[in-house]
Amino acid sequence: MLDVRNISFLPLFSNLSFSLAQREILLIHGTNGAGKSTLLRMIAGLIQPPPGTIFWKGKRIQLSTYQQNLLYSGHSLGLHPEALLKDQVNLWHYHYRVEKKAIEEALHIWGVAPLVNQKTQHLSQGQQKRLSLSRLHWLARPLWILDEPHTNLDSEGRKIFEDSLAHHIENEGLILLASHEKRPEIREICL
Amino acid sequence: MKFTLAKPRYFLKVTNFLFPIALVLGALCFAAGLYSALITSPPDYQQGDAMRIMYIHVPASWMALFCYGILAVFSLFVVVWRHPFAEILAISVAPIGALFTVLSLVTGSLWGKPMWGTYWVWDARLTSVLVLLFLYGGYWALYKAYAHSAQGIRAASLLAIIGVINLPIIKGSVDWWNTLHQPASLTKFGSPSIHPSMLLPLGLMTAAYGFYFLVLFIIRARTELNKRKLLVQEGLS
Amino acid sequence: MKPKQQRFLIIFMGLVGLGIAIFLVSIAFRDNLVFFYTPSDLSQKKIHPEQRLRVGGLVEKNSLRQHGQKVTFHITDHAKVLKVNYTGLLPDLFREGQGVVVEGHLSEPSTFQAEAVLAKHDENYMPKEVADRLKEKGLWRDDR
Amino acid sequence: MISRELYNAYLHKGNLSSTFTFFALALFCASLTLGPNEIFLRQSAPGLIWILAILTIFFSTPLLLKREAQCGLLDEILLHPSLTSTYLLSKVMAEYLFIGLPLAVMSFLLSPLFALSSGETLSLLLTLLIGFPALSALGILGSLLTLNTQGGGLLLSLIILPLTLPLLIFGLSVMEMTQLGLDSFPSFCLLMGSSLFLLILSVTAGSWALPFAAER
Numbered sequence: 201m202l203d204v205r206n207i208s209f210l211p212l213f214s215n216l217s218f219s220l221a222q223r224e225i226l227l228i229h230g231t232n233g234a235g236k237s238t239l240l241r242m243i244a245g246l247i248q249p250p251p252g253t254i255f256w257k258g259k260r261i262q263l264s265t266y267q268q269n270l271l272y273s274g275h276s277l278g279l280h281p282e283a284l285l286k287d288q289v290n291l292w293h294y295h296y297r298v299e300k301k302a303i304e305e306a307l308h309i310w311g312v313a314p315l316v317n318q319k320t321q322h323l324s325q326g327q328q329k330r331l332s333l334s335r336l337h338w339l340a341r342p343l344w345i346l347d348e349p350h351t352n353l354d355s356e357g358r359k360i361f362e363d364s365l366a367h368h369i370e371n372e373g374l375i376l377l378a379s380h381e382k383r384p385e386i387r388e389i390c391l
Numbered sequence: 392m393k394f395t396l397a398k399p400r401y402f403l404k405v406t407n408f409l410f411p412i413a414l415v416l417g418a419l420c421f422a423a424g425l426y427s428a429l430i431t432s433p434p435d436y437q438q439g440d441a442m443r444i445m446y447i448h449v450p451a452s453w454m455a456l457f458c459y460g461i462l463a464v465f466s467l468f469v470v471v472w473r474h475p476f477a478e479i480l481a482i483s484v485a486p487i488g489a490l491f492t493v494l495s496l497v498t499g500s501l502w503g504k505p506m507w508g509t510y511w512v513w514d515a516r517l518t519s520v521l522v523l524l525f526l527y528g529g530y531w532a533l534y535k536a537y538a539h540s541a542q543g544i545r546a547a548s549l550l551a552i553i554g555v556i557n558l559p560i561i562k563g564s565v566d567w568w569n570t571l572h573q574p575a576s577l578t579k580f581g582s583p584s585i586h587p588s589m590l591l592p593l594g595l596m597t598a599a600y601g602f603y604f605l606v607l608f609i610i611r612a613r614t615e616l617n618k619r620k621l622l623v624q625e626g627l628s
Numbered sequence: 629m630k631p632k633q634q635r636f637l638i639i640f641m642g643l644v645g646l647g648i649a650i651f652l653v654s655i656a657f658r659d660n661l662v663f664f665y666t667p668s669d670l671s672q673k674k675i676h677p678e679q680r681l682r683v684g685g686l687v688e689k690n691s692l693r694q695h696g697q698k699v700t701f702h703i704t705d706h707a708k709v710l711k712v713n714y715t716g717l718l719p720d721l722f723r724e725g726q727g728v729v730v731e732g733h734l735s736e737p738s739t740f741q742a743e744a745v746l747a748k749h750d751e752n753y754m755p756k757e758v759a760d761r762l763k764e765k766g767l768w769r770d771d772r
Numbered sequence: 773m774i775s776r777e778l779y780n781a782y783l784h785k786g787n788l789s790s791t792f793t794f795f796a797l798a799l800f801c802a803s804l805t806l807g808p809n810e811i812f813l814r815q816s817a818p819g820l821i822w823i824l825a826i827l828t829i830f831f832s833t834p835l836l837l838k839r840e841a842q843c844g845l846l847d848e849i850l851l852h853p854s855l856t857s858t859y860l861l862s863k864v865m866a867e868y869l870f871i872g873l874p875l876a877v878m879s880f881l882l883s884p885l886f887a888l889s890s891g892e893t894l895s896l897l898l899t900l901l902i903g904f905p906a907l908s909a910l911g912i913l914g915s916l917l918t919l920n921t922q923g924g925g926l927l928l929s930l931i932i933l934p935l936t937l938p939l940l941i942f943g944l945s946v947m948e949m950t951q952l953g954l955d956s957f958p959s960f961c962l963l964m965g966s967s968l969f970l971l972i973l974s975v976t977a978g979s980w981a982l983p984f985a986a987e988r
Binding site for chain 3: 854855857858951952953954957958959961962964965966968969971972975976
């Protein structure tokens with residue numbers, strides 16, 4: 201589905217190639233500053249030069265259409281600091297044209313629904329991470345690009361996250377994961 | 392950013408050849424220009440000898456504009472084709488342009504004293520040269536504001552391109568403002584604004600400025616290049 | 629809406645905007661621009677006294693009376709004449725027979741109390757002899 | 773996208789109050805310190821109000837954008853299928869509604885501080901309303917360029933003020949023409965033309981600057 205041929209970003213990595221089939225997870229791990237985030241941002245099309253060497257479904261990617269079937273969750277969570285929960289839901293609704301009901305359901309799954317009357321900036325890091333990761337449920341995108349999703353997630357949060365990974369893999373999803381935790385059973389690239 | 396050595400080596404070869412020629416021709420033009428400007432050309436009918444400052448002032452403002460144009464072209468290379476060597480060329484042009492702008496401003500205001508009685512007059516040309524100086528200042532401030540020069544040059548180049556597109560409008564608005572506050576009370580009728588006998592020294596001085604720019608530009612570009620090579624070798628870049 | 633259509637629409641709107649901008653600018657320069665009144669305009673227009681005005685015209689030959697700081701002269705546009713009194717330094721390019729623009733207000737219908745006298749330098753750089761010769765041939769017209 | 777942006781700006785209304793108080797305070801101090809001489813006050817008022825309005829915008833826009841960038845909202849914008857220029861246009865509209873209009877209304881209400889006649893106040897309001905979209909667009913462009921620097925509002929004004937000169941000059945010439953009783957229509961057209969041109973230029977330049985600003 202997705203294959204990347206000799207992408208390079210000089211000081212960090214050069215002509216790196218890999219491919220990702222459906223129902224497959226790829227783990228990218230390496231020391232801090234090894235370029236994991238840069239690689240992920242490049243594949244998500246956030247960094248120019250235009251990733252001419254990325255192919256989606258065999259065709260060279262066209263940024264605006266390609267980005268419609270990917271979900272990117274990076275270090276910065278993409279939450280509005282001043283927004284209450286309902287404001288955040290509205291914002292996502294306007295931005296992604298997703299049904300509010302679906303978003304609220306996802307919030308329940310991630311256990312952040314009760315935090316109604318608090319602004320995002322007053323939530324703890326863990327709660328904010330859960331709120332941000334709730335998009336895994338309400339945003340139906342085949343390709344997931346997750347940059348260190350495990351940070352400040354507690355055990356319960358981690359469990360929810362693992363379930364969503366497994367769930368996504370079942371229905372033909374692809375996942376690109378950057379994290380420090382080694383997982384024996386998953387294919388990995390070391391930067 | 393991979394450091395393409397193709398362009399710089401070519402540049403070094405050309406400049407080795409160009410540098411001495413520019414130096415010699417520049418000196419010659421300068422001497423001839425000064426001689427004809429100060430001694431042989433006649434005084435002006437209204438301002439007498441004070442008008443000779445024009446031979447320094449006018450070429451300086453032309454060069455200031457010319458440098459900004461070159462800066463914009465190099466910035467285009469930096470922004471659109473992301474060419475690393477254009478970064479060095481752009482950085483070496485900017486200060487020279489600023490130098491010419493300051494020179495033009497100083498001689499302009501010195502010239503104002505005999506002509507209008509004050510050092511600074513909101514004359515359309517003087518004001519637009521002042522705006523040009525602010526554009527250069529903005530460019531340099533933005534370039535220096537970034538930690539990494541690679542990021543800095545891209546932001547500054549975008550600013551330079553926007554600046555060059557805006558130049559005609561700013562010049563237009565300054566002219567408009569000027570006609571509002573100092574409407575031309577005299578009408579020009581047919582006679583050329585500059586008499587041929589004064590064109591020769593003006594041309595010579597402009598050529599001298601051109602070579603001077605070339606010499607200065609080559610020196611700056613090479614020092615910048617060596618600085619970059621040093622950085623790359625020490626792996627700091 | 630497919631992104632390609634959107635891109636085309638945005639570019640189209642941009643070009644239309646530019647067209648309008650250029651059109652607007654051209655309107656401004658098309659009709660004759662009035663920067664100052666001439667003495668004859670003043671006589672027709674009804675102007676209430678403390679309205680600030682700007683009048684331009686030619687300084688009438690030997691109409692200049694100067695005693696200390698107080699200066700009086702006449703401005704004419706070959707049709708009407710306006711008496712101007714002004715206290716302060718005259719710019720050194722101010723000469724009889726050459727154009728001038730004054731700013732101030734009309735104290736009475738025929739006299740103008742000037743607060744500022746503007747004489748813009750002209751951009752001609754020409755040797756003295758050439759200028760004089762041109763004047764004899766009448767090529768050099770000084771009036772407005 | 774536009775509704776998202778309006779909602780977004782609506783959320784930021786908290787710290788907008790500091791912008792308005794800054795503008796009102798600056799106007800008040802200016803008229804106080806310029807002294808009671810009416811004629812001088814009336815002549816200097818338009819320029820002063822314009823400059824203060826520009827500075828208010830140029831100091832408030834970077835704060836909003838810097839906060840949004842830190843929270844990763846810029847990445848979200850880049851990932852959105854629609855063009856960055858539509859985002860910028862909606863941002864300019866949101867800013868026009870939340871900052872532009874209130875500032876224009878405030879300067880209208882505060883114009884008695886400068887003893888402006890009714891005709892002049894009206895044309896002041898009109899010129900501000902026409903100039904503001906371009907000012908917000910320039911402000912956003914500037915804050916995108918200075919996002920990853922420590923410069924903030926100061927650096928932004930330093931690099932963008934020369935570009936606002938046409939707006940300033942044409943806006944003020946409309947005011948001056950009305951004061952002198954001359955016909956101000958040509959200056960008015962020039963103001964509208966340059967405002968439109970600057971708006972288009974800064975939106976297109978902004979669409980280049982946005983991906984650059986999102987890279988840290």
